[in-house]
Amino acid sequence: MLRSKLYIGMFPVAGLLILVCLYSVYNHANLSRELDRLQVERYGSISQVERLLLAASQLERAVVLKSEGEDELAEVAYERSMPVFVRWFETRPDDAMTPTVRNLVTLANAIFQNSNKVELEHLYPLVEQIDDAGYSSISANNLIIKSTNEVLRQDNRVHFYIVVTAIVVSVILMGIVAYRLSQRILSPIDALTEFAVRIGNGQWDISDYKPSSQDETARLENAFVDMAARIKEYQRLSDKQVARTQRRMEECFNNLPNPVVFLNSARDLAYRNPAATELLGMVSWETSLLPQLSERIEKIFDTGEEIVETDFQETVSVKQKNELRHFLPIFVRVDSEFVDEIECGLVLQDITQLRLSDELKSDMVATVSHEIRTPVTSATMALHMVLEKSLGELTEDQEDMLQTAADDLARLRRLLDHFLEIARLEGQSPRLESVEESPLRIVSAVVDAYSMSAQNKDIQLVSHVEEELPKVQVDLKAIEVGLSNYLSNAIKYSPVGSRIEVYAKKADELIRFGVCDEGPGLSVEESQSVFEKFYRSRRHRKMDGVGLGLSIVKDIALAHDGGVGCIPLNPKGCDFFIELKPCEVA
Structure with a gap:
């Protein structure tokens, strides 16, 4: 319906514009025809008269030259002027000037063709008559051109006023139509906007909204009302689900035996469950717990990386009722698009009994x-x-x-x-008898201890130590046990005739001790689990062993504040290594 009204409202405007265009085309065609006629008739007549006057002047000169005895020049002037007279007789035989022109031409022909005596007294009057008649004709044509131009100018002015008036009327009609249509369209849109603002403010009940029209906008209004009703229902279900989830979380937190706290961006306690409230009622958060956790809390806020501690060395210990309790912390970050709304969640798992x-x-x-x-x-x-x-x-x-x-x-x-x-x-403080020792001495001791075993299996055992490596602070017996476990495994799993290298080299800021072999090797997945206790590769379970050697190497490295690793080699073999800090940066 609104579309029909739009078409009906635009028809008068479109029709008026079409009439204006047709009128403009018609007037332009008339103006072009008048100008063409004026140019052909009047300007052509003036041009022809001017040529006739010029020819008459030339003919007069030819006669004068003939009388003066200049026969050759006279003949040339005569021949040049005659075609103009011939063309005049052909195109304007009934013109008022034609008899006089014919007399002049007859006189000239008698002189040049019949060799009559030149009589100038008969020539001059004829030329003067032609000049007077020609100038009179030119003046008359100019007057006609002037009057015609004035008429055309008046018509053009009238045409301009008509077109301008039509355009003004079209604009007025368009304004009226646009205003009426805008009122039709904007009234329901304004009403929809008002109710959209109410919905944005949380007022979902728009049952009092009534469609303001019966046209296409009514469908938009009905669709809006239907959408608002569905959003209201969705909001109700979402609020119900959120409330249910919140109750579940509160029940879980309240009944969880482990203390749970959340810290806001200002590092203040934003939430604590009953277990945390009980714990903090006996110990101070600021003096007992926060100093042990602050570094990891800052890491959570900075990086967002979750921290799940699994090592007893990372426990948090507090004294409660003359009893030392141990907690293993779990850190998570609750993200938000606003920095000041980011929180850190902390769960303290009570592992006192487990640790004991x-x-x-x-x-x-x-x-x-x-x-x-x-x-x-x-x-x-x-x-x-x-x-x-x-x-x-x-x-x-x-x-x-x-x-x-x-x-x-x-x-x-x-x-x-x-x-x-x-x-x-695994003791709380492993007793290490640390000494400063050169990497060359450590590698040589291990290679010497196993040279006979390698020789019995026809394995080439070599060592390589980079020059000028700094000393390391180690428990010599422990570190030799770690490298010996690497080397004994390499000899056990390497085939006869293969090669094993024991090395020490600089790796970034650390000193790396390692053993490279040409055995069956490990996959990337196996290399990530090989240092776990009692782990054995599926391919090697038929070999003698229980899977404790490499876990011991890991414990030895951790006791020295170092690390271990395994790199599968291509096409076969592995590179097992221990990394330790040199004395200069220890």
């Missing part, structure tokens, strides 16, 4: 391993004495069985050594 159990486990493992080690050593010595036939000769079967038992006891002894080393390194 772990310490008890470590003590028990160390005690049991130490107690078992003594009889194992005695049994090993007894078996060696029997195998050396100090107590008498042995049959071949007896010797094989005793050798198998001795090998099993040796493997058991190595396992007990691993357990003892793990228990020592």
